[in-house]
Amino acid sequence: MSLTYVVCATPRVGSTYLCEALGRVPGAGSPRExxxxxxxxxxxGAWNLRAPQSTMNEPRxxxxxxxxxxxxxxxxxxxVLALKLHWNQVEWSRDNLGIDPLAVLEGRQDVRFIRLYRDDLVLQTVSSYLASVTKVFVRWAEASDPDDDEYRDAVAGTPAYDxxxxxxILQALAAIEHGWSPFxxxxxxxxxxxxxxxLDDDLAGSVNGVLQYLGLPRQSVVTSPLVRQRTAVNDDLAQRFRSDLLSSGVIDALPADLRRRCGVSG
Known part of the structure; x- marks a missing residue:
């Protein structure tokens, strides 16, 4: 069969969790970032296309x-042509590399799009912050995935509330998410x-909903090799951030939908 789809995401919305589960379904391809x-x-580097001045933060x-x-x-x-994209990756690649990631879809008919978001924007913000500092972006149930090699030389820091x-980060995530709307x-x-x-509440139901949208058969067993990263640290930072959003008055300047998704009222 011929199937093309894109998982349209923002950071820390469970997109890798979903994509790894889809990658285990026959006929669903292997959506990767x-x-x-x-x-x-x-x-x-692996494909012999790395320019000498390339770095992890500024690839060339x-x-x-x-x-x-x-x-x-x-x-x-x-x-099956399947991939995962964040909108900021589209913009960065266009502006800095002169290529459009969406060009991968050229010539493909009936492209399907799956938009993944996180309703709790504060927890998404905290998760994004912790991942960027610790350089731990996913947690595998068993052995480490080879794709983690890209962060092997990254310098991890110690999280501190700021x-x-x-x-x-919250405002950047909201902007990235909004970027998909005009598209x-x-x-x-x-x-x-x-x-x-x-997705977090019902992996099987969520994946089967996606499969139905893609025109693929339901699966009686759905698994993902990833496990949840959230700990008490996430919850403590989120609680403090929500409180400060309210006490600082910053929450009043945010659009109504973002205020709701921050879980505070002002």
Missing amino acids: WFGRARIHHLA LTNPSAYLRRVHAEANSDG FAVLLD FAERDTAPYTLSYEE
Whole structure:
């Protein structure tokens, strides 16, 4: 069969959890992330396309078009073209590498889009902060996945509460999420929408909902090799951040939907 779909995400919404589960379903392909900056740097090295000045934060390619062609080939699995994208990755690649990740979809008909978001924006913010500091972006149930090699040389730090830093991350996440809206409006497309909370509560039901949208058979058994990373540290930081959002008055300047998703009233 010929199937093309994109998991349209923002950081820390469970997209890898979902994609790994989909990758275990026959006929669903293997949706992976190809355009994160550290991932570009890592894969460019593996594919002999890394420019000398490339770093994990500022990857550079000797041949950006060749990288795009390689992604197109790697993202295909038995006629299924599947990938995961964050909107900021699309913008960064366009602005800094001169390539458009969405060009991978050229020539494909009936492209399906799955939009993943997290209703609790404060917990998403805290998760994003902790991952960026500790350099632990996923937790595997068993052995480490080879793709984690891209962060092997990253320098981990120690998390510390900083209201200004968390506020910047919250606003950046909201902007990344919003970036998908004009894209869908321009295409006159309504994506299949799934929340992190739904995914976390019911993996099998969430995956089967996606499979139905993609026109694939339901699965009686659905698994993902990832496990939840959230600990008491996340909850403690989130509680303090919610309190400071309210006491600082910052919450009053946010749009109504963001105020609701921050879980505070002001």
